[in-house]
Amino acid sequence: MRASLAQSLSERTYVPSGALPEEALGRGTHLGLVAHADDLEILAYHGILTAYRDPSQAFVGIVVSDGAGSVRSGPFAELDAAGLVEQRRKEQMRAAEIGRYAAVTQLGHPSHELKQLCEGKIDEELFELVRLVRPKVLYTHSLFDRHATHLAVTLRVLRVLRQLAESERPERVLGVEVWGDLDWLPAGARVELPVSGEPELESALLGAFESQLSAKRYDLATVGRRLAHATFASSHRADVTDRLLLAVDLGPVVSAPDFEPLAFAERWIDELKAETSARLQALLASESPEIRSDS
Secondary structure, eight states, rough: OHHHHHHHHHTTTEOTOOOOOHHHHHHSSSEEESSSHHHHHHHHHHHHHHHHHHTOEEEEEEEOOOOOOOOOOOOGTTTTHHHHHHHHHHHHHHHHHHHHHSSSEEEEEEHHHHOTOOOOOHHHHHHHHHHHHHHHHEEETTTTOOOOHHHHHHHHHHHHHHSSSSSSSSSSEEEEEESSSOOOOOHHHEEEOOSSSHHHHHHHHHHHHHHHHSSSSSHHHHHHHHHHHHHHHHSOOOOOOSSSEEEEHHHHHHHOOTTTTHHHHHHHHHHHHHHHHHHHHHHHHHHHHHHHHHH
16 A cells, blocks of 8 residues: 555544554454445444454444535534534544444545546545455445435445455445335345344444434434334244344455446346236236126
8 A cells, every 4th residue: 555545544544442543444354335424334234233242353434425415404504514524524433432343434535526436546545445454244335225425335346346356355245225225125136134132232323423313313214124124024934133234245246347237236126027027927817807807
């Protein structure tokens, strides 16, 4: 890593334990790489919880954007962009303390720069960070997310991972839901991540982001979705957890250079269409002539 880049990244990295940034980042086994402060706690909670419970594991977070464009309300309504960025930065640091993260790096790029995929500086930073962390599991946004900034992060992550040597890539790359549930995904694509057992930690992490909760109750919505997924995951089995995150396995996009993200997304959309059509056709085919004539 270039000395100038290493210095820049160190300045933007917070280490709750007080260790050196490069050392703390290098301990990471589970990496959340996301767009905004609080996205880590929503989509990468499985990795946070794993490391929280097991001292041999370590969670590292990377937040790419500055979050200046989020909705303001209540006591934060009058904050200007710079004030909001600083508030969100402090909230993310507080969450890192609560969750015992090994480190969290906040790159602070404006959203409009992040969405300009031709901008190579951001990719260079992400490449060096992922290469330094060398996680076993990487959590990022889903390719089915409705938020353009989230999608831009995912596309950059996939591009960066393809540039890494195979030995440097994570064992698992998961795209997790934020803006848009993933319960519609066909079974072949859907990954279930149980996250039960630490409701106080869950509440404290989500509650750290006061500036966001003053406008939108992400804390209640996030927990509600996890509870709902745990019950509605299957109609023919008893619940096996009380909280569940859903993700899509992005590994095939990383490992196959010719498998483009758009083709990957369309594959599962087409699969959903085929499954839905097959279910309806099977029932309609069994419909009796008498029922058809009365309808």
